[in-house]
Amino acid sequence: MMAKLFRAVIMGPPGSGKGTISERIAQSFGLKHLSSGDFLRENIAANTEAGVLAKTYIERGLMVPDHVMTRLLLPRLEEMTRHSWLMDGFPCTLAQAKALNSTCDLDLVISLNIPYETLKDRLSDRWIHPASGRVYNMGFNPPHVQGRDDLSGEPLIQHDNDQPEALVARLRHYKDVAKPVIDLYKSKGILHMFSGTETDRIWPYINSLLSTKIPSRPETDTQHIPLP
Numbered sequence: 001m002m003a004k005l006f007r008a009v010i011m012g013p014p015g016s017g018k019g020t021i022s023e024r025i026a027q028s029f030g031l032k033h034l035s036s037g038d039f040l041r042e043n044i045a046a047n048t049e050a051g052v053l054a055k056t057y058i059e060r061g062l063m064v065p066d067h068v069m070t071r072l073l074l075p076r077l078e079e080m081t082r083h084s085w086l087m088d089g090f091p092c093t094l095a096q097a098k099a100l101n102s103t104c105d106l107d108l109v110i111s112l113n114i115p116y117e118t119l120k121d122r123l124s125d126r127w128i129h130p131a132s133g134r135v136y137n138m139g140f141n142p143p144h145v146q147g148r149d150d151l152s153g154e155p156l157i158q159h160d161n162d163q164p165e166a167l168v169a170r171l172r173h174y175k176d177v178a179k180p181v182i183d184l185y186k187s188k189g190i191l192h193m194f195s196g197t198e199t200d201r202i203w204p205y206i207n208s209l210l211s212t213k214i215p216s217r218p219e220t221d222t223q224h225i226p227l228p
Ligand SMILES: Nc1nc2c(ncn2[C@H]2C[C@H](O)[C@@H](COP(=O)(O)OP(=O)(O)OP(=O)(O)O)O2)c(=O)[nH]1
Pocket: 012, 013, 014, 015, 016, 017, 018, 019, 020, 021, 122, 123, 125, 126, 127, 135, 136, 137, 139, 140, 141, 197, 198, 199, 200
């Protein structure tokens, strides 16, 4: 018998730990981690029509318009008929949420509520390996060799828009656009909000919530059919 597919979204301001927590969820529960940023980077690398268009916005530090995002992502999600997934970075706006709504029924939305001071500290210390998108934080998960990606050994970079001046504007913008999305998911009864300053302290709560909804990845347990 095929297990029911599970579809979840994770929301939160820049630096709130969406990527970090998504990876843990993917590992523990076997959901496929989808990231809007990764989809965009793939499309940019492949020079698709949407990728070329998206690049012109990202380069200017702007959000990609809703119609480009939905045209890019919804067909990919529609194709995922055999996989449970967790989407990170989409939807970001009410228009995106409504478009997603018309494509699929979400089971759960995780919203991360992290204080500004914490975000500022984390992001000013964030280093990225541009080619892979691997993310390091000098305090939390530093690279083995300072300034170098663990796998490729290539140099790490910092984003200008992770610095405090740009972050204030990004955060304000996030709050404005996310509020109606959060309200929508609250009204549907699928929103779960987690507050705190440390991913390691938030994670056990998310883990136990998901354990009530999906079987954890059974390495040895053959009673449960793992999620595809
Ligand atoms: N010090 C500290 N750093 C953390 C913690 N959790 C995650 N980080 C680090 C890893 C990264 O360098 C940075 C941001 O984490 P993520 O890239 O997972 O965040 P998110 O995906 O929400 O950011 P984005 O939307 O891509 O800007 O903070 C934590 O509990 N403490």
